[in-house]
Amino acid sequence: MNKIAIAIHGGAGQNSEFIEANYDAYLEGLKAALEQGYALLQKGSSALDVVEATVRILEDNPLFNAGKGSALNSNGKVEMDAAIMDGKSHAAGAVSMVTQVKNPISLARKVMSNTKHVHIAGYGALELAKLNQLELMPEDYFIVERQINDLKEEKSYGHGTVGCVALDASGHLASATSTGGISNSLPGRVGDSCMIGAGCYANTQCASSCTGDGELIIINVIAHRVALLMELKGMPLQAACDNVIRNIDNPINGDVGMISVDVDGNIGFSFNCDRMHRAGIDHSGNMVVDIYEKGSMLRPDK
């Protein structure tokens, strides 16, 4: 069989008491999603199917800020964004301001495969979900206590965006990203997760998914920049990720993180903050499941 690889994230940002209190549950959630995605790759599923299926698992897990467990905007409402991109064809689908749809990533896939558009927002996205008979849930399905508290206390640990990148046995790459946005955002705020080139990008060389301060990810067009550092400068994957995320000469003034996979099955993880919930299995079957940096004082197992 050809090389396969997968990586996922569940957000990057500052540490919080909630994360510390749920450390084991987060690791378990990451590992479960990773292993299910990897099993699909082993069975020969396409990268595109795998990133969608894996992100659905993370959307259904209320610990993460996507699908169930999404952040609440300043009106106390959930509005979700998601995007998916096929590295082989460069086809992409994205949705924003999504309500009611249990799995926004699957709606993004429908935009890609069933419309002539790349991005559909708001009521148009909901109409498309109904037309495609996607599962809808009442608004309170998405709302969890942690997010109610974050909004009340004007805290935002909302950086729990999820994402998945994969290389399949046919040598194709794909990326998927899904988010509930940020706590206390203005209504209608659209973040990086659904922006092709910013929070989600894939081509024939690499696939990336980003998380963190979305506005910084948008203006730095981070996922596309990593791809072009590889294409135009011949940089290896991890170096390209670090060049963008942890560049000392040209720092990003906020919390950002990214996961990437290249066509050889290498995995890149890079973040410039306390933690990035992440997991991956590379071309050699090496597994990583982690939250804090190696050596960080924040690690319970330090």
Next chain:
Amino acid sequence: MNKIAIAIHGGAGQNSEFIEANYDAYLEGLKAALEQGYALLQKGSSALDVVEATVRILEDNPLFNAGKGSALNSNGKVEMDAAIMDGKSHAAGAVSMVTQVKNPISLARKVMSNTKHVHIAGYGALELAKLNQLELMPEDYFIVERQINDLKEEKSYGHGTVGCVALDASGHLASATSTGGISNSLPGRVGDSCMIGAGCYANTQCASSCTGDGELIIINVIAHRVALLMELKGMPLQAACDNVIRNIDNPINGDVGMISVDVDGNIGFSFNCDRMHRAGIDHSGNMVVDIYEKGSMLRPDK
């Protein structure tokens, strides 16, 4: 005085009888907007102020597909997108699914300067417009006969997106793009014009605005790709534009065009289709106002 330069576009795509019949009016509209923008630069206005003011003029001109004259979606409704980016600070603002707001580019500017977000869509954008006391118009203000006919006849000459890029006397660059989208699109469709890196991008080296088949501009992240060809490969501006838009080895399978200006006041125009409504004045004061390609059989003055 330091070098100044400005370029504008009013869409790229196929030729049409409407364009032929209104050839002189289009040239006049382009020239008027260009000269007003240039006069502001000569008075020392910032690139950011100039691109906003110039795009407002084009939005108000019913010949172009932005503001008054916007395309109608499949529900017969106008939903507009716009983005603005400051090359100096990399700050950006964008709006999508905008209704009622006379000048969406000014709303994008408000997102940039008055919120912590980059992109606000739909009802959230309208709320922000009201909060900032931007001028609102009834829905029928935006609708013109040409667009009603295009929707009826299922034609889309809707590629009349407008944009402006400028270099000011302080050496700063900015880009602005505004559109009414495409005729007969699905409701909620969001195009490239409001996507930072796709239809609008500016940094300290160059500023670009794109037009044409928006979905192709999004998945190719065109404006950002031109910027990185300059940054990472040292390509001159026009060569970088042509490398993306007219690349024979890696063609874009649809109609696209772009305008760019670099920090030396060079102007780049590139399109791969019948026409791009365009105008510019470069560092030496050389003026171009044109629609078809030089030497094209479509030119009335051929």
